[in-house]
Amino acid sequence: SAIVQLQQTTRSYGSGEAMVKAVDGVDLVIPKGAFLALTGPSGSGKSTCLNLIGAIDAPSSGKVIVDGVDLSTLNARQMTEFRKERIGFIFQEFNLIPVLTVHENVQLPLQIKGGLSRTQIAELVDPVLERVGLKHLAHRLPRQLSGGQQQRVAIARALVKKPAVLLADEPTANLDSHTAREILGLMKELNASFGTTFIFSSHDPLVMEYATRLVRLRDGKVIGIEERG
Numbered sequence: 001s002a003i004v005q006l007q008q009t010t011r012s013y014g015s016g017e018a019m020v021k022a023v024d025g026v027d028l029v030i031p032k033g034a035f036l037a038l039t040g041p042s043g044s045g046k047s048t049c050l051n052l053i054g055a056i057d058a059p060s061s062g063k064v065i066v067d068g069v070d071l072s073t074l075n076a077r078q079m080t081e082f083r084k085e086r087i088g089f090i091f092q093e094f095n096l097i098p099v100l101t102v103h104e105n106v107q108l109p110l111q112i113k114g115g116l117s118r119t120q121i122a123e124l125v126d127p128v129l130e131r132v133g134l135k136h137l138a139h140r141l142p143r144q145l146s147g148g149q150q151q152r153v154a155i156a157r158a159l160v161k162k163p164a165v166l167l168a169d170e171p172t173a174n175l176d177s178h179t180a181r182e183i184l185g186l187m188k189e190l191n192a193s194f195g196t197t198f199i200f201s202s203h204d205p206l207v208m209e210y211a212t213r214l215v216r217l218r219d220g221k222v223i224g225i226e227e228r229g
């Protein structure tokens with residue numbers, strides 16, 4: 001079944017002569033459990049697509065349906081709620097909070113979400129830290145970790161909410177190719193064991209090697225879809 005559907009989705013910026021269609025009439029169906037890469041040159045609309053799927057941005061026209069919810073019917077407050085509940089984000093720059101430990105960074109989304117006791121939070125955080133191989137580093141600060149370890153923290157933080165969709169904007173851009181492979185391997189393992197849908201933007205050829213589906217964008221339009229192994 002589909003976890004994400006874009007239907008004639010357009011996001012334009014500016015108006016008149018200066019108007020840019022960052023995403024231009026895209027139709028896309030992403031099945032649950034996909035490990036999908038959005039690829040294409042800089043400015044082709046990859047980040048805008050991720051922002052639309054992640055309820056960070058709203059389409060100018062057309063629909064964005066994620067986990068059964070038509071995001072175009074939500075107001076700003078409902079979009080924030082939806083994002084907190086159902087979406088996990090991973091960034092190129094890791095975006096960890098420098099003054100918080102690994103454990104504190106990972107539990108933050110649960111604290112923001114609210115309604116959980118200390119014990120319940122620990123019961124959710126500990127297995128995820130174990131899963132990404134960081135249990136022994138739980139009390140370190142981000143600056144005491146390598147880039148690959150920091151990205152593992154970001155992955156754990158995104159996963160701890162058990163999101164419907166995990167979105168990653170150029171997740172390997174700041175990693176050497178050996179570490180990038182490790183991180184992609186970990187994500188694929190998590191994809192296989194939790195069934196979480198992963199959607200990446202990337203122009204890293206490595207990502208394309210791991211992706212099971214490749215969507216090529218150009219000037220905001222889908223110009224090709226490839227299925228792989």
Ligand code: ADP
Pocket residue numbers: 013014020021022023040041042043044045046047048049201
């Ligand atoms: P990619 O992620 O593939 O590099 P983006 O989605 O960031 O592409 O951008 C697609 C197009 O939309 C680009 O031409 C970009 O300049 C434009 N764009 C993106 N965000 C904005 C914005 N907030 N304001 C104006 N133009 C934007």
Ligand code: ADP
Pocket residue numbers: 080083084085087088089090091095109112154157158
């Ligand atoms: P707000 O819109 O309330 O100011 P943000 O846009 O900063 O909040 O983030 C909204 C929610 O998205 C956060 O509460 C958090 O649950 C989730 N989120 C943001 N960044 C990340 C991240 N790097 N990893 C996991 N979840 C994140």
